[in-house]
Amino acid sequence: MPKKGTRAKLLVSDDKKVCKAIHQYSKGKISSENMDVLMEIGHGCMVTKNYIYQRYGGIKSLEKLYPGYVIEAEVREAGFREKIGLPSVYFSAAMDRALGDIRIMWAQVKSGINDAASKNERFSPEDRHYIRFAIKVSGCFENILNGKPVSVPKEMQPRYNKILMELGEESEQRVRDLNRFVCRQARKRLRKQHTDNETYFAVKMKGYKYGELDGKHGIFLTTKVSRKRMFIPLTDTNVYDRTLDIKLNTQKRSIEIIVPLFVNVKQHEDYTNEIGISLGLWNMITTSTGNVYGSEFGKMQNEISMYVLKEMSQNGKVKTSDTKKYIAHKAKMDAALKNYVNMEINRMLGNEKTKVVYMAKLPRNPGMSMKGTGDTYFLRMWKKGFVTERIQWKCRENDIRLIEVVGKGIGTDCSVCGQKGYIEDENFKCPVCGFNENKKVNGARNALNRGKTGKQLNKKLP
Numbered sequence: 001m002p003k004k005g006t007r008a009k010l011l012v013s014d015d016k017k018v019c020k021a022i023h024q025y026s027k028g029k030i031s032s033e034n035m036d037v038l039m040e041i042g043h044g045c046m047v048t049k050n051y052i053y054q055r056y057g058g059i060k061s062l063e064k065l066y067p068g069y070v071i072e073a074e075v076r077e078a079g080f081r082e083k084i085g086l087p088s089v090y091f092s093a094a095m096d097r098a099l100g101d102i103r104i105m106w107a108q109v110k111s112g113i114n115d116a117a118s119k120n121e122r123f124s125p126e127d128r129h130y131i132r133f134a135i136k137v138s139g140c141f142e143n144i145l146n147g148k149p150v151s152v153p154k155e156m157q158p159r160y161n162k163i164l165m166e167l168g169e170e171s172e173q174r175v176r177d178l179n180r181f182v183c184r185q186a187r188k189r190l191r192k193q194h195t196d197n198e199t200y201f202a203v204k205m206k207g208y209k210y211g212e213l214d215g216k217h218g219i220f221l222t223t224k225v226s227r228k229r230m231f232i233p234l235t236d237t238n239v240y241d242r243t244l245d246i247k248l249n250t251q252k253r254s255i256e257i258i259v260p261l262f263v264n265v266k267q268h269e270d271y272t273n274e275i276g277i278s279l280g281l282w283n284m285i286t287t288s289t290g291n292v293y294g295s296e297f298g299k300m301q302n303e304i305s306m307y308v309l310k311e312m313s314q315n316g317k318v319k320t321s322d323t324k325k326y327i328a329h330k331a332k333m334d335a336a337l338k339n340y341v342n343m344e345i346n347r348m349l350g351n352e353k354t355k356v357v358y359m360a361k362l363p364r365n366p367g368m369s370m371k372g373t374g375d376t377y378f379l380r381m382w383k384k385g386f387v388t389e390r391i392q393w394k395c396r397e398n399d400i401r402l403i404e405v406v407g408k409g410i411g412t413d414c415s416v417c418g419q420k421g422y423i424e425d426e427n428f429k430c431p432v433c434g435f436n437e438n439k440k441v442n443g444a445r446n447a448l449n450r451g452k453t454g455k456q457l458n459k460k461l462p
C-alpha cells in the first residue's frame with residue numbers, strides 16, 4: 001500500500017499497471033547444510049512477522065502505520081533483530097510484509113464498515129456520508145477508534161463542516177452515535193494476525209546477487225554469517241532487481257523464487273462493446289452475443305477426471321498413486337488445460353472487443369461446499385475457480401472492466417421480458433413472450449441486462 005501523501009500520485013500510475021508474479025526455480029538438490037540455513041532464516045522471518053502483528057496489529061498502532069517509519073524506529077530501538085540474529089535484508093523485508101498485511105486488514109475493516117453502513121436501513125444518506133468521510137480522511141478514523149477528538153486536515157475542514165451541517169440540529173449527538181457504530185463495527189472486524197509459515201520469506205535487493213559459480217547460473221543469498229553468501233543454481237538465467245519472495249520445499253530440498261513484476265496494461269482503443277458472459281462446465285464461456293469460447297473445456301476436464309479415476313481404481317482402495325509417471329502425465333494434462341483456458345479467453349477478448357464484461361457473482365470458495373461429492377465434480381469446480389481467476393487477470397491486463405452482477409435467478413429469468421421461464425434440454429423457454437434460446441446465452445444476456453441496469457455488485461474493482 002502506498003505511503004501517506006504519495007497515495008494520489010501512485011494511484012494514477014498504478015491505474016495502468018498490473019502486478020504479475022514471475023517464478024524461478026532452483027536447479028538440482030540444495031545441500032542439507034544450506035537448506036538448514038534457509039530454514040533458520042525462514043523461522044526468523046516468521047518470528048519477526050508475528051512480533052510485528054502482535055505489536056502493531058491493534059487499534060492503538062493504527063496512527064503509526066502510515067507512513068511507518070515510527071514503527072521502524074521503535075523496532076530498531078527494541079533491538080529485536082539482534083535478539084533473533086536475523087540479517088537486516090530478511091528482517092526488514094519480513095517487517096514490510098507484516099506491516100503490509102496489517103494495512104490490508106485495516107483496508108478490509110474499513111470497507112466492511114462501509115458495507116455495514118450502506119446495509120443499515122436506519123441510516124440516512126447523510127449518516128452514510130459522514131461515515132464514509134470519517135473512515136477515509138486521515139485524522140478521523142484512528143482518532144474515533146482511540147476515543148480522541150477528531151482532527152481533520154485543514155483543507156478538509158470546509159467539507160467536514162458541511163457534512164456536520166447536513167446531519168441537522170442534533171448533529172453532535174448523531175456524530176457520537178455514528179462514531180460508536182464505527183467503533184463497534186471495527187472491533188467486530190479486527191482480527192489478530194498470526195503465521196505458522198516458516199517456509200515463505202522475503203529478501204531485499206541488497207540481500208542477493210544473481211551470478212555464476214562453476215559455470216552455473218544462480219543466485220547468491222546473504223546468510224547469517226557476514227560476508228558469506230550461499231549459492232543456489234537456478235533453472236533460468238533471468239535477473240531481477242526488487243524484493244523477492246522465497247518459498248522453501250524442505251522435502252525436495254528446493255526453492256521457488258517469486259518475483260512481483262509490474263507490467264503495463266494494454267490499451268485497446270477499438271474495444272468499445274459491453275457483453276455479458278455465463279460460465280459453464282462444458283462450454284467454458286458463452287457470451288450474450290451468442291458465441292462460445294472454450295468448447296473443448298468440458299472434454300479436457302473429463303479426460304483428466306477419467307485418468308485420475310482410472311489410476312485410483314487400479315490401486316484398489318489406496319489413495320491416488322504418486323508414481324512418477326502418473327504425476328508427470330497429470331501435470332502435463334493440467335498444464336494443457338490451463339494453456340487452453342488462457343488461449344480461449346484471449347480469443348474472446350480479441351473477438352468481442354469489449355470494454356466491459358458482466359458476469360454473475362460466483363461463490364468465493366467453490367470447493368468448500370463440495371465435501372463428500374465425487375472427485376470429478378470437485379475437480380470441475382476447482383477449474384471453474386481457475387477460469388474466473390484467469391478472466392479477472394486478463395481483463396485487468398487489457399484495461400477491460402469486469403463487473404459482477406447479482407446471480408440469483410440469472411439462469412431462469414427471461415432476458416427479453418424478465419418473467420420466469422424454464423429450461424428444457426439445453427434451451428431456455430419463456431412461457432410469457434415465447435423467447436427460446438440456448439440457456440447459457442440467455443444467462444449471459446441477463447448478466448448484460450443486469451449490469452446495464454445497475455444491479456452491479458462491485459462498481460469498481462480494486
Ligand SMILES: [Zn+2]
Nearest residue numbers: 414417430433
Ligand atoms: Zn419472456
